Amino acid sequence: MKRFLPLLVSAFLLAGAPARPVHVRYDRTLAPRMVPLLVQAIRFPTVAGNAKAWADQKAWLEHLAQGLGFTVRDAGKVLEVDLPASGPGAAEAPALGLLVHGDVQPPGDHWTAPPFEGTVRKGRVFGRGAADDKGPMVQALLAMKALKEAGPARTHTLRLLVGSDEESGSTDITDYLKTNPPPAFSLVLDSGFPVVVGEKSWNALTVEAAGSSSPTAERPWSVEALDAGLAPSIVPDHASVRLVSTAGKASLLALKARLEQKRIDPGCRLHLELALAGDAKALVVTVTGKAAHGGLNLEGGRNALVALARLLEGELPPGGPDDLLAFARLAGRDLTGTGLGLTEADPLWGRFAVNVAMVKPGKEGRLVLTINLRATPRLQGAALETALREVVARFAAERHTTLTAGGFFGDSVLAFDPEGALVRRLLGAYARATGTKAGPVISGGGTYAKRLPRAIAFGMWFPGKPYPGHDVDEQIPIADLHRGVHVLIEALVDLACGAPLKEPFQK
Ligand SMILES: [Zn+2]
Known part of the structure; x- marks a missing residue:
């Protein structure tokens, strides 16, 4: 843990006051679970067509999420993990969605670490899905747990949606929306920080x-x-x-x-x-x-x-x-x-x-x-x-x-107002948690934000280094896994515990 000390200090100094106990709770009791859980997730080879791997991972996720005290609902191609609102009026509270996908790209050849082992080497976790998108899946669960244990009362139900075919057919969210309403607004944890205001x-x-x-x-x-x-x-x-x-x-x-x-x-x-x-x-x-x-x-x-x-x-x-x-x-x-x-x-x-x-x-x-x-x-x-x-x-x-x-040629770009209310709040959370002020970015990659109404991509990859998803030797620095949780905590305390945004995507 010593190596994360400078990070801890900056999180404490810069974090919004109500978020501080949540950051502390994460660092003290939940951070040690990060790498073991990610390694377990990587060991399910959830490539397109491997139904058994998907079923096994879903059972593992259900068990894990229930153990963390969340409500789990099997919604077909999507698994819903809820942390319900807690304050007064909780029954009518809007949902804030967090989107990740549990499937992965095929690994291809020439890896130096086995793609479905979850190898820890030089401060990094190697394996297919380490960054895209199982790292964010585990990060979201642990951030939600920290919020549950040490956060303020929640004005929103936090709903983690785990999709199953983002990398292949990408039918999961569309199917989900046939029988389920979308959250009031959602963060897609499948791209880059600070926040993505345009997807090609x-x-x-x-x-x-x-x-x-x-x-x-x-x-x-x-x-x-x-x-x-x-x-x-x-x-x-x-x-x-x-x-x-x-x-x-x-x-x-x-x-x-x-x-x-x-x-x-x-x-x-x-x-x-x-x-x-x-x-x-x-x-x-x-x-x-x-x-x-x-x-x-x-x-x-x-x-x-x-x-x-x-x-x-x-x-x-x-x-x-x-x-x-x-x-x-x-x-x-x-x-x-x-x-x-x-x-x-x-x-x-x-x-x-x-x-x-x-x-x-x-x-x-x-x-x-x-x-x-x-x-x-x-x-x-x-x-x-x-x-x-x-x-x-x-x-x-x-x-x-x-x-x-x-x-x-059936896709179209997704564009948000770079001055929109939610964009500004997310940039604020990023700046408080990292100590770095940064502007919004454009991404060449498409995400679930195109499929789910009122959804925007937020993390979890940090700028300044090449994104390793879809690559051989896909990997993620352990320090970035923790840092990403701190950014997410900062955003969730602000958004899930504050007054609901009326028009999240407008100025
Ligand atoms: Zn992805």
């Missing part, structure tokens, strides 16, 4: 091509397989292509020698594997990079697909695979969409965030390239789709080929 829109452009290629005299090999990436929201950390010779092994050896001489994008690595035995003489070209969250930490990734596409420029025979890699080069020219003509910058929102994410097999032997675009209010929805379809059509015409554009 999530779009996916797909470009489909024939999977076949036509070997030529200069390039006597066919593309038998092309595969890259894991999911639209993750920077691809692997991309590979299998080339089968149609003219013996000499040409493949020459190609291999040529590729070995080429420069590869910084942070990426090239692996060449020759298979000369048997009839099919093949060369497998694999590039590895670094995975990262496509919306929150795009710069932290190293895109293996774009690197492979650049490496193979001029080396593939004509056909769909070559066309798709050429388009990947265009879209991946930078991370802001310059190659796609998305050059307009907004003063508050900045530019697009573009992740050339995947190439996967489509129907009937075709190949599909998927590009994830986080859009600003300047261009989104149908207008964005039209613009991108034109880019694809022009590109295909120039190459005398046929490409089919499609994708998803």
Whole structure:
């Protein structure tokens, strides 16, 4: 505990007076439970499709929350954990929602710590979900417990909502709202501090091509397989292509020698594997990079697909695979969409965030390239789709080929008044708990705030370091877990124990 002493002092000095006993209670009796609980949570591999892991985690959560003295209700895809209002008029008190999700992204490969163990190393907890979003789930439970034990009377019922498919279908909140009213207002603990007043829109452009290629005299090999990436929201950390010779092994050896001489994008690595035995003489070209969250930490990734596409420029025979890699080069020219003509910058929102994410097999032997675009209010929805379809059509015409554009453009940006009452209160809580004054931010990642009415993203990642969610070796500093609880306590004492806000999102 010694290492947290400076933090404790600052929390005491700066905290609002009614919050002080709550901070003290957390530090003295609840902080030691943080890491063990997070480790337990990480051990449920709650990736999409693992129903057993979800059921096990839900049973664990129910047991834990009841043990902490909360009321638990199974609301289908969402688990509700309530700390009821306590003062006079408690029966009619509004609910203040806290939203987290208990599911996680698939881990991918190349971890140095097992993704579902919860390894504690160098003052950090490693594991899938450590930051996104099981850390905040445990932080919320412990902040609520501290408030219950040492806080003032509550004018609001605190309602923690734990969703189950945020990372995949994202149907949980929509389903929940069919039979449950939303809280009066909610904080989504699944993004960054201090408070997120704008979330870019999530779009996916797909470009489909024939999977076949036509070997030529200069390039006597066919593309038998092309595969890259894991999911639209993750920077691809692997991309590979299998080339089968149609003219013996000499040409493949020459190609291999040529590729070995080429420069590869910084942070990426090239692996060449020759298979000369048997009839099919093949060369497998694999590039590895670094995975990262496509919306929150795009710069932290190293895109293996774009690197492979650049490496193979001029080396593939004509056909769909070559066309798709050429388009990947265009879209991946930078991370802001310059190659796609998305050059307009907004003063508050900045530019697009573009992740050339995947190439996967489509129907009937075709190949599909998927590009994830986080859009600003300047261009989104149908207008964005039209613009991108034109880019694809022009590109295909120039190459005398046929490409089919499609994708998803149904999301829109979420924007709040940066001067709104709730935003200002949250910024105040952040400043008191951390000693740092900061302004609101824009996020490239979408959260539940888009699905639940009157919800805004608040934490729990601290600014100034790359967000590790969706990344290999996802991790969170233990000091930040505690610091985040202190910020949340400060906000909850203010908002859940104060007079209800009439219009939280207006000035
Ligand atoms: Zn998340």
